[in-house]
Amino acid sequence: MINKKVLIIEDDEDIQAVIQYNLRKAGFLGVFSAEDGLTGFKMTKELKPNIILLDLMLPGLDGISLCRRLKSDDTLSAIPVIMITAKSSESDIVAGLEAGADDYVVKPFSLKVLIARIKSVLRRAEAAALFNGQDSTISRGALTIDIDRRQVHIDGTPVTMTFSEFEVLLLLARSPGRIFSRNQIVNRIKGDDYPVTERAIDVQIVGLRKKLGDHADLIETVRGVGYRFTEHPE
DSSP, X not given: OEEEEEEEEOSOHHHHHHHHHHHHHTTEEEEXXXXXXXXXXXXHHHHOOSEEEEESSOSSSOHHHHHHHHHTSTTTTTSOXXXXXXXXXXXXXXXXXXXXXXXXXXXXXXXXXXXXXXXXXHHHHHHHHHHTTTOSEEEETTEEEETTTTEEEETTEEEXXXXXXXXXXHHHHHSTTOOEEHHHHHHHHOBTTBOOOHHHHXXXXXXXXXXXXXXXXXXXXXXXXXXXXXXXXX
C-alpha cells in the first residue's frame, strides 16, 4: 500500500471517478477530490496532500491561477503538482510549467502512464526533501557535481564549466525528470549583473552536451517546451 495523499482537482465527475478508482486499485490509501479551484485550494490547505492532480480548465479559479496561488504560498509550495489538460499545444504546456507544475499529462491519457508519472514525481519530491540544500555533492550516474567547490567530474575526470553552464547543469541535475522551460531556467540562474536570455540557454545546453561527451544524453530536450535531466542516468 502507498501511504500518500492524492488530491484530484477535476470538474469532470467521470474522469475524477476513474482516476480515484485506479489510484486506489494501485494502492494509494488517501485519494480525495474537488470539483473547482477554490474548493481545491481550501482542501489543499486542510489536507496537505503529498501530490495534486490539477485540471487546467476549472470553473471559477482556473488551473493555472490555482497553481500560481499554491506555489506562492510558503506552506503549500513544496507540494508537487501534475497538470491534467485537454490542451496539448506547446504554449499551454509551457504556461503550466511556468505556473509551477512539476509535470503534465494530456487528455486522453493512459491511466498506467498517469500512475507512473505520479510515482515518479513523488520520488523526485522525496529526493528533493532529503537533499534540502545540505548535501554539497550530487551524483547522477557518471556525473558528479561538487557544489561548494563548483567542480564537475565525468567518470572521475574533471570538466571545466563556465559560470552559466555550471548553474544550468546544477539546476537540472538537482531535479532529474523535471521539465524546465527556457524561461524558468533564465529566471532561476540570472542575477542582477548577469543577463541571461532564452537563446543563451540553448547555447549553454549545446556547450554542456559537448563537455559531457559520451554522456550528453544526460540532458534531454522536450521539444517546444524546454529541458530536463534524465531520470535514469547510466
